[in-house]
Amino acid sequence: MPPSSATPLITAVDAIVTNPMQIALGNFVLIRITTDQDGLVGWGDATCSGSELAVATMVEEHLAPALIGQPASQIEYLWHTLYHLPYYRSGSVHLSAISGIDMALWDIKGKQAGLPVCELLGGTVRERLLTYRSVSGRTFEEVLDEVRVLQETGYQVIKVQVAVPELASGYAVPATAEQQAANDEAFSRGIPPAETWEPEPYVRMLPRLFEFLRDELGDSVQLLHDVHERVTPSQALRLANDLAPFRLFFLEDLLRPEHLDTFRLVREQSDIPLAMGEVFCNPWEGQDLLFEHLIDYARHDLAHIGGITAARKIAAICEARGILTAWHGPGNISPLAHMANAHVSLAVPNFGIQEFDAGWDERIDAVFSAVPRYADGHLTVPPGPGLGCDVDFEAALRHPYVRRMRPTIRRADGTPWAY
Numbered sequence: 001m002p003p004s005s006a007t008p009l010i011t012a013v014d015a016i017v018t019n020p021m022q023i024a025l026g027n028f029v030l031i032r033i034t035t036d037q038d039g040l041v042g043w044g045d046a047t048c049s050g051s052e053l054a055v056a057t058m059v060e061e062h063l064a065p066a067l068i069g070q071p072a073s074q075i076e077y078l079w080h081t082l083y084h085l086p087y088y089r090s091g092s093v094h095l096s097a098i099s100g101i102d103m104a105l106w107d108i109k110g111k112q113a114g115l116p117v118c119e120l121l122g123g124t125v126r127e128r129l130l131t132y133r134s135v136s137g138r139t140f141e142e143v144l145d146e147v148r149v150l151q152e153t154g155y156q157v158i159k160v161q162v163a164v165p166e167l168a169s170g171y172a173v174p175a176t177a178e179q180q181a182a183n184d185e186a187f188s189r190g191i192p193p194a195e196t197w198e199p200e201p202y203v204r205m206l207p208r209l210f211e212f213l214r215d216e217l218g219d220s221v222q223l224l225h226d227v228h229e230r231v232t233p234s235q236a237l238r239l240a241n242d243l244a245p246f247r248l249f250f251l252e253d254l255l256r257p258e259h260l261d262t263f264r265l266v267r268e269q270s271d272i273p274l275a276m277g278e279v280f281c282n283p284w285e286g287q288d289l290l291f292e293h294l295i296d297y298a299r300h301d302l303a304h305i306g307g308i309t310a311a312r313k314i315a316a317i318c319e320a321r322g323i324l325t326a327w328h329g330p331g332n333i334s335p336l337a338h339m340a341n342a343h344v345s346l347a348v349p350n351f352g353i354q355e356f357d358a359g360w361d362e363r364i365d366a367v368f369s370a371v372p373r374y375a376d377g378h379l380t381v382p383p384g385p386g387l388g389c390d391v392d393f394e395a396a397l398r399h400p401y402v403r404r405m406r407p408t409i410r411r412a413d414g415t416p417w418a419y
């Protein structure tokens, strides 16, 4: 489409919930904004795992009516219009909805200008993006084998997770066969699986994993790990000190973000690099962590914190303090959010690393026209205006919502996990 200088007006806003992979936690909430200019349509990602249908309703019933007839070019104006529209604003559902709309508006602006979004953000600062993926196993040896597989494909940074032998499951690690059967049975009934978690065996075991991997791998690869906030504050402090000798790339989500007092203690007592951000649902959430420089990497999720408009402001706050970006990039947000991640990562000066941990196959390609390209440990985006990813609307509709509830997490005595 040739670039046009006329202001496009929004004529329709649609939310589509689709699950092309038909897998657990794989529902994407896609936003389509249609304009009065022939063929000028924008796509964005409003995926919020665990609240997908609520986000779709938020968009179509509670936000879209305020957008109809509005100029699609006024992204900042519309962002604030939508942010202040509900009396009870903020939170995961509202901000995920805004995120998807925001990405679609940037997509429209790029398509209208005939430029990729990274060019609208000031142009690229680098040619490609350092990236990482995750591996996991029930045993140290399984983790080592998986690391070596990724190394062979060029990865220089790898996230490692391992099961705790005493526990049947954990976050982002393989469950035992019995636990997996119980999970599948719960999924078939449409109820949440039940998992048991005890932090102390995990805190004792994890340094041994890194000692094992460093003995086997030397310094041939950089390693990182995600705690998922599954330890108490005092355990977090001990874990940071125990892991520091193994020179992690970063340690992620060591504490709940509100535990500022313990973050300060960790910073005083350990030099381990810290990362946090994927749980934030507002551009201003967790700002004390940034202003006090209590973390080293900002892991915000562009589908949850307000899209590209919010991300570039967060990046600027981080830039002033030497904090680097590491936007959240798991497989349960769609290729549209991954493309948004990549465009912002290409354009900000304080880029650190970009997670692209999707593991998708041709079923994604049947719905989405592009995903970030991987080669030799790095990502690039394919050329093209806007976000560079369009959606086959009819194909998306052929893969409707699948209910896959997240697990309930309880201590061994039945207490819901609270730290």
Ligand SMILES: [Mg+2]
Pocket: 226, 252, 253, 278
């Ligand atoms: Mg994480």
